[in-house]
Amino acid sequence: MKALLARIGVVRAVVFFGVLIVIPLVTGQIGWVTNTLIFTIMYAALASSWNLVGGYAGYPSLGHAAFFGLGAYSIAIIFNGSVYGGYLPFVVLPLVAIGAALISLPIGWVAMRTRADVFAIVTITVLFIAQTLAFNFNTVTGGAQGKSVAPAPFDVSTYNWPFYYVMLALLAVAMGISLYFRKTKIGLSLATVRADEEKAHGVGVRVTAVKLIAFAVSCGLVAMVGGVWAYYVGFVYPQFAVDPLITIGMVLMTFLGGRGTLWGPVLGAFILVPAQEFFAFTFGASELYLFAYAAVFLVIMLFLPRGILPSISDRLRKKRAAANGILRDASDAASAVSAQPAAHQTGVTR
Template sequence: MTATEIAPVGAASPQHVPYRPPRAVRYGATAGLLVLLIAFPLVLPNPTVTSIGVFTMIYLIAAIGWNIFSGYSGYISIGHAAYYGIGQYTVALITIHAHLPGGWGLFGLLPVAGVVSALASIPIGFLLLRVRRHTFIVLTIAIMFILQLLAFNLTRFTNGSGGLTMPFPTWTGNFFNMPFYYVGLLAAVVAGAAAWWIRRSKYGLGLFAIRDDEERARGLGIKVTRSKLIAYAASAFFVGIAGGLYAPFVGSVYPQFAFDPTFDLAVAVLVFVGGIGTLSGPVLGALVLIPLQQYFYLQFGNANLYLIAYGVLFILILRLLPGGIVPGVTSAWRARLVARARARQEDTRPEDTGLKDDAGQKGRA
């Protein structure tokens, strides 16, 4: 750019291109995706395939929930399996102690699992949220392992490593997965709606400010501790629901699968891959990675092989699209629009190669 081209302060530039795709595209894509997800088990009723669908829904709920806290506030938790486990044990213990029969009624316990997880998260969050960054991450992991140890050792309460067994549902056969899938989808839609609502609320704006700079946010009058704690509890609520769905689906609850560190890694990786802090990132990540993981699991029979694939994928994403797929694609698309706008403006020099999107990969959709 030469000196004569410097725009006056405040003038519109070719970069003045909207950051997000038009509303019609966004809403249309959401509706289309929803239709696909509703139709999926009807089109492919094979139980192997639909069970992958159920796992995908469980992770989808958890990923959207996790993103409400970690994505919006910037505090990365690698210990949300704490709430996954609490959700599982809540449903299992209530079912066993209240002698509930297996069946549709158990789905009524999902909100209970969410609420218990959220309540448990408040004192934990109050302690953890005093620290930031790496310290915070390490402490979240520690809390998760402490709960796992408790589940192993409070044998009178949890039956320790013997685990808890859930009653069988009243339905069987090819239909077995369907109720779990659709209830999971419904919960995911509720989680998505919550994430969407928080994103466009003033409260969400405060969270984003905290993510960018907590001190500055405090200076603007935002009650940062309370904001973070609310987001933490909201994410625990949805992760608890994911656990509450997992327990009756699998039929048993064991400490190592309830408070499962690989669950934490999976959720974090899939949100990072999709695009952390975005609305569609966790959805994309879960819908792509969980079926892939389940496929690996079924195909190669080795539960840990997928972790290697995850690791490689994670490194590739961080290297190539540091913000994740959604922001990466959005900013590439935007760069195209900017280039086109500029080419229109200076059509004498259509080969202008000085164009680079300043937003880089950091943009958020």
């Protein structure tokens, strides 16, 4: 049974990435398809990274956009004059990630001394600090004028492809790390942190270490995505690179798909980003999109607080139990499980 489930997982992943790899080859010249997909995959990668901290560890960081901006500015500053053949910005991405992860460590260490609400406060403050710095640290960031990346010397007909495939690779890395977390002790430790940190500490889980690992890895991934984004759009302005909406995007998509699941953030991104592009296309870029975004967010919080995937797997499990004629036991078990959110969130939903 377990082997079967694992095989289904592999097949799902192969089909998913296989289709995404083939799409640009098929659609070819139609620019908007790859363009929309690049942003969709970008948010899928961002949400998957956020999920490491916000989903598995249960620390709702609102400051991840600061690290997105950090990555974006790093690439923009290094490659302001020339991109040296076009592929070097992609090659230095791991260095950007390491740099961002190192910077995130002290921040995480301070922020993760606090829990839930106050953690959110601290991280949102980090976002504001980053924004203030980006606007005012003129000599480095160029202030409100922003920074530009030298244009990439790619062939016009396949200009989007390198960005597309690098984004896709980043998504694969983020999901791979996510999977690795689930399979190893780190994920288990994070689950205990999420459920009851004091008790976890009491039984000898190295809570600070695993929290910081998750935070640093997550921030490093986000910074890499930010770097590719900066190279792709070509201009880095403080209000777009360090944007609360990017944070909200990650949180929203993870919540919609299902926190603490492997595919949830990806599903969330593949629903919301195309929808968003569609709204922007029909309503134009008026301020109403902000309101629409907030409205979608509220609807998800109120009606699907646990996300699509956990809700579906819940329903499936109930149906299967009913088919086995043990409905009564199952509902007992379900209520017992919902009384213990940790077991529920970590064990069952794949």
